[in-house]
Amino acid sequence: MDPAQLAVIRSAPGFFAALDQSGxxxxxxxxxxxxxxxxxxxxxxxxxxxxxxxxxxxxxPAFTGERVxxxxxxxQTMNRSVEGVPTGRYLWETxxxxxxxxxDKGLADQGHGVRLMKPIDTLDDLLAxxxxxxxxGTKMRSVIADADPAGIRALVDQQFAVAARxxxxxxxxxxxxxxxxxSPHKAEAEELLGAELQRQVAALPPDAVVMVKLTIPxxxxxxxxxxADPRVLRVxxxxxxYSRTEACERLAREPSMIASFSRALLEGxxxxxxxxxxxxxxxxxIAEIYAASVTKLTA
Numbered sequence: 001m002d003p004a005q006l007a008v009i010r011s012a013p014g015f016f017a018a019l020d021q022s023g024x025x026x027x028x029x030x031x032x033x034x035x036x037x038x039x040x041x042x043x044x045x046x047x048x049x050x051x052x053x054x055x056x057x058x059x060x061p062a063f064t065g066e067r068v069x070x071x072x073x074x075x076q077t078m079n080r081s082v083e084g085v086p087t088g089r090y091l092w093e094t095x096x097x098x099x100x101x102x103x104d105k106g107l108a109d110q111g112h113g114v115r116l117m118k119p120i121d122t123l124d125d126l127l128a129x130x131x132x133x134x135x136x137g138t139k140m141r142s143v144i145a146d147a148d149p150a151g152i153r154a155l156v157d158q159q160f161a162v163a164a165r166x167x168x169x170x171x172x173x174x175x176x177x178x179x180x181x182x183s184p185h186k187a188e189a190e191e192l193l194g195a196e197l198q199r200q201v202a203a204l205p206p207d208a209v210v211m212v213k214l215t216i217p218x219x220x221x222x223x224x225x226x227x228a229d230p231r232v233l234r235v236x237x238x239x240x241x242y243s244r245t246e247a248c249e250r251l252a253r254e255p256s257m258i259a260s261f262s263r264a265l266l267e268g269x270x271x272x273x274x275x276x277x278x279x280x281x282x283x284x285x286i287a288e289i290y291a292a293s294v295t296k297l298t299a
Contacts, residue, residue: 001170001209005098005136009172009211010233014069015293018238018262019054020102020139022074026050032263034270047076053271055082058091062283065096067290072100072139072174072260075126079133088133100174101130103166104140112151113189115143116158123162127169137172139213144179147188152177156196163210172233174260176213181240187218194222204231213260215240216250227256239264244285248292258293265289 021029026046027037033053040046054077057063071091078101082090088099103126107115117140120126130138140162142155155177163173177197179189197212204210213236214223227235237257239247244264251259259265268281 001172002134002136005092006233008065008069008096008098009136012065012069013290013294014065014067015258015289016070016072016100016236016260017057017063017068017097017265018072018139018260019057019077020072020074021050021262022102022106024106029053029263029266032266034272051077051080053269056278057266057269057282058082058087058095058097060279060282062279062286063095063097065098067286068095068097069258070098070100070136072102073135074102075129078129078135086133088135092134098136099134100137100139101126101133101135102140103127103130103138103162104142107141107143110145112154113144113146113148114151114155115145116155117142117162120162123165124169127166127171130171131169135171137174137211138166139174139176141176141178141213144177144183144189144193146183147185147192149192152189152192153196156193156200160200167208167210172209172211174211174213174236176238178213178238178240179215179217181215181242186215190215190217190219190222194226197223197226201226201229201231206231209233211236213238214257216242216247216254216257220253221255223254224256234258236260238262243267244288248288251292252295252297255296259289261289 091097091099105118108118159175166173208231211233216237223235235257237251239261244267247264
């Protein structure tokens, strides 16, 4: 664990950029960027186009470690280069942005109100690659659709079981049990999730470190006690389908959460924008998300 990166993640003001759209979510991300599906016919062409989009984001003068603390990368992004430098090295050495890697392989079918992660059969290889590419940590996502206690417990157990393997490889895990914003019992699901997260964190060794990425809760401050645990480096907020404006308004009421936005960060960026237009739009987005992460509203 790089001490300088640890200091940034633990206490620097700012937020995370989630640039980790994978095969299933890439077509939508490209469409929102103005790249239609008729522009590519193979996965290789699709990933070339999305890498060009991500390169434009991370090389923008708006994208620096002064406000963007970390970037979460898709495996293919990690294994590519930006301006001739491996992506992880470029982020840290040029932008002072800490690199993370998404390691999950998508979601299983829903059962007991949740969608667990599919088995990560290549996890050991992914972790070896992450260390080779100087990733600080990893991220993995599963989804809670309803307030089913057994389902939520199984989901959190799975997340922390994989997190233990990640930590054993010397990387910091981000567990991401997302509660769907369309859940019919969102608030109840979040209360159950909070209790399960507290249970798992309490069982960790005193020197363990973990991060948590969560839907912005219905009840402000729900995860404050979790964030205060010294084993939890940060509690991150996902935008979860909210517009950037709504996500930022909700986040500003959460004193212990900072953003880790994907779609909300890229909202409004288009391939056909001039560099001046693109950089101005990204600057406005980063400024809005940074403010919501750092400047909190009082009750």
